[in-house]
Amino acid sequence: MKGRDAEEKQTFIADARRAQIFEATIRTLDEIGYIRASMAQIAKRAGISAALISYHYRDKNDLMDYALMKLATDLSSSVLERTAAASGPREKLQAYIEASIAYQAENPARSTALIEIVFHARTADGMPYYKLQDDEDDPLENELRRILRLGQEQGEFGAFDLDAMASAIRGALDEYGFNVKLKARIDPIRFSQELVDLFSRAIGHR
């Protein structure tokens, strides 16, 4: 009960219930947003009583933290798998861009839920997650910087500022998650192709 630590053994029922509550949380965040995502709304979508959520999660923060961690981990795994399968720096960067956009296109509800949590949830002392800089171990950010650094060291990429290039790429990728009009104008495959071409020129050394 109230499980949250990874090492705690869970029963089958508790595991299934927690997963069901997680899915209902994603759906609720996608449909009505963080502010209106009350325990009652999540419980309604899960088909259970609101009190049961409090039984399986310590409190609402615990639930949202778990959801954020799971969403971020799944996204990272999907992208990192595909970059690992590519060989050179340029191919890895292409895989990184394509996988990031593809994940957003294939999991719109999860992408929206992730945005909702990141921009709404705050630490106990009021610091918003989107302003948090403790993500020194954000795997996605680290992998992008690693690829860019590798490409420069191998002489495959030209000269550019790593911080600026990394944030420009991240910003462009995230933009596809926010901008509905953009999604309507360009399908994900073409958009990722355009980004690959665009940043290929920005990186230099054809």
Add this chain to the structure above:
Amino acid sequence: MKGRDAEEKQTFIADARRAQIFEATIRTLDEIGYIRASMAQIAKRAGISAALISYHYRDKNDLMDYALMKLATDLSSSVLERTAAASGPREKLQAYIEASIAYQAENPARSTALIEIVFHARTADGMPYYKLQDDEDDPLENELRRILRLGQEQGEFGAFDLDAMASAIRGALDEYGFNVKLKARIDPIRFSQELVDLFSRAIGHR
């Protein structure tokens, strides 16, 4: 009273009070975020009673809509002024990037407040502002597209997809507002210089 339409004449007191409430709203959003920004919190920072806000604004939505419009208008004016002062497409793009980053650096509280409203406020039927595509007349978006189109028509820029390039630039600029770690690593002047160089290569036709 309850004024919101532009054509309504306001008394000096009402105008000053509305401005004072607007400033308190910005400060509240910056300090504690949208979710905790209750009427009582805003009133406390303005040094007035909470009921007085309801007297000068129809409801909380009216207040937030007004704040969003004013913040967006001020930002647009600042950027558009500096792009208008530049001559060619390449110079206009540079001015656009520099002005966007400079505004964020010079008005951190306003930038944060703008983000808070855009990612929290929703229309009556629940559509979040950040997903809204009715900004067909977003002056900043339009100006950027106009510059890029002009540069291509004049042969000053190379071949690229306008939608992808515009959103990549917008994403990179917005990233500086979100990413605290980025702000700590690069000062705004150097970051805008790097972005100018970076996108200059992406656009082509040195």
Add this chain to the structure above:
DNA sequence: CTAAAATCTGATTAATCGATCAGAATTTAG
């Protein structure tokens, strides 16, 4: 100066929130 209009406050209302609790229902263990 005086009456009307505008401005402002404290109190109050109804709704919604997260969380807790006692106890019912179900599952597990021996």
Add this chain to the structure above:
DNA sequence: CTAAATTCTGATCGATTAATCAGATTTTAG
């Protein structure tokens, strides 16, 4: 089969919210 442990619900609690209202105060107009 039986007792213990787990799972689950409905009721309820105190806190917080946006909004309203009567009436006090201040400003404006003549």
